[in-house]
Amino acid sequence: MSVDEFSTIRTTYESLLWGTMDQLGVTESIERKVFTAVLLQFLATVSIFLTPFVLSGIAWFVVAGLLFVGAIVAMFNTIFIVRTDFTEPISRLETTAKEIANGNLDVDVDVSDQPDEIGSLTRSFGDMHESLQTVSA
DSSP, rough: OOHHHHHHHHHHHHHHHHHHHHHHOOOHHHHHHHHHHHHHHHHHHHHHHHHHHHHHHHHHHHHHHHHHHHHHHHHHHHHHHHHIIIIIHHHHHHHHHHHHHTOTTTSSOOOOOOOOHHHHHHHHHHHHHHHHHHHHH
């Protein structure tokens, strides 16, 4: 698989994931995003456990396999959401805060357009940075 093909698949996957989260109405809160992802994992696990009581034979194996794949996808979604919407923005904010604490007010503040708590935090930090630049001028 080439880098371009991988990039296209990742972009499609991200669009599908964020579109689904928009449809579920969870994009405006980190808590709701993570709760939804964990709930999907939990439901897949419970479904795998209950499947033998409802199905048997080949049907049970097929449904259990599909539920297992769904649980794996939900796990990767959770990792992706936490990394993309929480860990990466906080790490960038931490780096910027250290620069400002060291007296470098010329550092660029990465203000997020995320509609959740992290986006609000980065926008507030950007406002504080602008205020510090004005006061120090």
